[in-house]
Amino acid sequence: MAEPDTSAPLPATTANTHVHELEVAEVIRETADAVSLVFEVPEPLVPRFRYRPGQFLTLRVPSDRTGSVARCYSLSSSPHLDDDLIITVKRTAGGYASNWLCDNAFPGTRLTTLSPSGVFTPKSLDADLLMIAAGSGITPVMSIIKSALIAGTGTSYLLYANRDASSVIFGAELADMMAEYPDRLVVDHWLESAMGLPTAEALTERLWPYTGFDAFLCGPTLFMNIARSAMVTAGMAERHIHTEIYRSLTGDPFAEIVVARDDAQTPATATVELDGRRLELSWPRQTPLLDVLLANxxxxxxxxxxxxxxxxxxxxxxxxxxxxxxxxLVDADLAIGLTLACQSIPLTEHVDIAFDQ
Ligand SMILES: Cc1cc2nc3c(=O)[nH]c(=O)nc-3n(C[C@H](O)[C@H](O)[C@H](O)COP(=O)(O)OP(=O)(O)OC[C@H]3O[C@@H](n4cnc5c(N)ncnc54)[C@H](O)[C@@H]3O)c2cc1C
Ligand code: FES
Incomplete structure (x- = not known):
């Protein structure tokens, strides 16, 4: 592919090249309130939809009221095992998009989506992994477990909390994996119907043998707070704890990219390391770095x-x-120089930035 010409003036708006349409090939009813949507990726789009275990898609869900809403859904499929992309959506009580998807997505439904993204992914599949999930929080964890078992060498411990047995998503698949990899996977189910709500003390008791593992935590906020505090009490270093927070987006990531022109100020310059390349860019001072990159x-x-x-x-x-x-980003992230490209504008004449996460 030819290198973009970064010396040319940026267009004021640019079509968003990350936006694609995928067709639902199959709908799997997982539980009474959760479905998996299977997408076959057409050959020309395969490079755009390569992903790492734990990453997610951002879907545009149609709405008569607002035109659309954008929502993220983690991939429950594994890039090391599954040819298709699979997301698993659980109904949120009173929610809009999750219910729309559960009720209106059928084989043949076409949905607009961004390419996969996210940083809730192990650095190495050979690492020993401690995973804690509740409810639909199992989705990215499922992708990580399948991938680690098939493509890695470490052992995995999963603590999986649910209301009751009927709300356990992937129960049979997890049991099959435990039977196939008895030395490498332990799944510990916590059912609130029988055991009550998990407490930090009870979780600490279960987690201390795994504090040297790389930890991945996904579930409702209250559960995550309890699990995180249990991990820290058990002796786990904060930097080994990775969390995925489920929330609904409020903006429109599908919108065209607008580059703010300001003729009164000369642009800053940026050196950006991205995908192994060093890019030299002119950076209009009121335009977030992400928009400059995409517009280029x-x-x-x-x-x-x-x-x-x-x-x-x-x-x-x-x-x-x-x-x-x-x-x-939390204080620990900021302390090591992390920033968000979609929100960063330059303060100095030149900025050197690397996408190395
Ligand atoms: C990284 C990430 C990964 C995630 N992965 C998963 C996953 O794997 N599985 C999963 O189930 N969830 C996942 N989520 C959560 C998911 O993105 C949604 O937050 C969740 O499904 C709830 O969305 P909802 O629209 O149903 O509910 P809400 O967001 O609670 O719906 C209510 C909102 O919709 C608006 N609304 C109501 N009616 C309409 C209407 N007619 N038109 C337009 N707007 C309306 C309301 O104003 C309100 O703001 C993930 C989230 C993130 C950030
Ligand atoms: S794209 Fe989500 S924080 Fe920047």
Missing amino acids: GYDAPYSCREGACSACACTVRAGEIRMLRNDT
Whole structure:
């Protein structure tokens, strides 16, 4: 592919090259309130839909009221096992998109989606993994477990909390995997109907043998808070705990990219390391870095474009930026120089940034 010409002025708006349409090939009823949607990816789009275990799709869900809403759904399929992409959606009580998908997605339904993204993914599939999931939080964890068993060498412990036996998604698949890999996978079910709500003390008791493992945690906020505090009490280092927070997007990541022109100020410059390449860019001072990259034709990772998901996280190596909004990076992230490309504007003449997450 020819290199984009970064010296040419940027167009004011640009079609969003991450946006694609996929057709639902199959709908699997997992439980009374959860479905899996299977997408076959057409050959020309295969490179666009390569993903890592734990990543998610961002779907545009049609709405008569607003035109559409954008929602993220983790892939429950494994890139090491499944040819198709599979997402698993659980109904949210009173929610819009999850219920729309459960009720209206059938084989043949075409849905608009962004390419996969997300950083809730193990650095190495050979690592020993501690996974804690509740309810639909099992979705990215399922992808990670399948991938680690098939393509990795480590052992995995999963603590999986649900209301009762009938709400366990992937129960049979997990039992099959445990039978096939008895030395490498332990699944510990926590059923609230029989055991009550999980407490930090009870979880600490279960988790301490696994504190040297790389931890992946996904579920409702209250559950995640309890599980995180149990992990820390059990002796696990915060930097080994990875979390995926489920929330609904409020903006429109499918919107065209608008580059803010400001003739009064000369643009800053940026050196950006992306996919093993070093790019030299002119950076209009009021335009977030992500928009500059996309407008130049570069495939920078993103999902929400509203500072909420951290898919666009990158490291500032030199120079200074300002984040317009940050709902996801914590102090420890900021301390090591992380920023969100979708919210970063330059403060210095030159900024050196790397997408190395
Ligand atoms: C990274 C990530 C991964 C995720 N993975 C999964 C997953 O694997 N499985 C899963 O089930 N969930 C997942 N989620 C959660 C998912 O994205 C949604 O937050 C969840 O499905 C709830 O969305 P909802 O629209 O049903 O509910 P809500 O967002 O609670 O719906 C209510 C909202 O919709 C609006 N609304 C109501 N009616 C309409 C209408 N007619 N038109 C337009 N708007 C309307 C309301 O104003 C309100 O803002 C994930 C989230 C993230 C961030
Ligand atoms: S794209 Fe989600 S935080 Fe930047």
